[in-house]
Amino acid sequence: MAEYTSRKMFEWTEKLESDVLRLKNEEKMTYAAIAKHIGTTSNSVKHKVRRLQQAKGLEKYSHPKEKAELALPILESIRVRKGKPLRTLETHCGFGGMSRVYSQFGSVLGFDIVQDRIDACEASCEQFEGIKQDSEHQLLNLRFEKRKFDIVDVDPYGLPSRYFPHIFGLIDDGYLFLTFPMMGVAQINALTIKHYQVFWGIELSDKDEYIQKIVERLADYAYIEKKKITVEKVIKVDRIYRFVIKVEKIALTKLLGMRINRANS
Structure with a gap:
């Protein structure tokens, strides 16, 4: 050796x-x-x-069954309500565990930095378009192009922090599925501690308030993009949390409960 x-x-x-x-x-x-x-x-x-x-996309770590069971009722309800095929964005398509689910409801755009994963998705998923790209960078292009999606799935291998607030700009009326690791899954060192503080306002002593802190900061990020969010569900699967977040475009005055007296303006 x-x-x-x-x-x-x-x-x-x-x-x-x-x-x-x-x-x-x-x-x-x-x-x-x-x-x-x-x-x-x-x-x-x-x-x-x-x-x-x-x-490698092992089910022990990717949890496709649990993610699909969480998403399917929402996908069905959105398709019925909108009456048209859905547009889905996956920031990390992996080997297509959720891509196959999303493609049953409409078109799917997926990013990955490994071409073999994209090839696997395109071979097994209908209506799937894959792009070999770092999604953190490509996200800014999608914002510039004013692209909109009904479903966005942010499912990185680590903390998803750098997708915010911009990811909310891609959804006017839809859902964000977000994977967030438990505290301690990312190796705790000075960089991780500072990262938690800066992006999420979390201290290592906040374990009992971990989810609450994330939800509060998500609402702040959504506000930046003039969106209202409702966290409808959070489930724990092994060492990750999976968030189901409803996203709506809204006037900031309405979001803040302000009344504008136009007669005096």
Whole structure:
């Protein structure tokens, strides 16, 4: 086995990721043993292995059944109410677990940074268009083009923070399905702590108020895009929360309960 403990500064590489998966899955080494072998921490190895397994689209980590059961009643109701095929955006199409569900109700635009995942979705999903692109960057193009969707699914491998507030600009009358990891799924270090504080107003001591803090900040982000949101449901699946959020375009005066006396204006 290659030795990595002589590294002065630890850095993940494709070869190192492959070796770690092999050590964990084939040689059944513990996280602590792998960490000692490659010269990093047990937590770092644990988070990396989970992230790599998620990227492979394993159901243990992607939870397609639970996500589909949550989405189907809403998709049915929106299609009936609007009386036309739905337009769906997936920021991370993965291997198409939810793409196949969404494509039953209309057109699906999906992003991924791995071409093999896009190819898999296009081969198995009707009405699916895939683009190999970083969705955080492509999102700004969609906003510039004034694209609108009935359903937006933000399902990243980590924290979804950088999709806000802009993602709300893509929905005038529809739903956002949002995946948010439990506190601690993302490795806790100084960067993570600051990230929670800046994007979500969350401190590590806020575990009991975690969902409430997220909902409050989502409402603030929606306000920036002149939208009203209603968080209709939050379910916990393994180590993630799945939010169902109704999004409506609304005048800010109405949202704030203001009355404008035009006779005196």
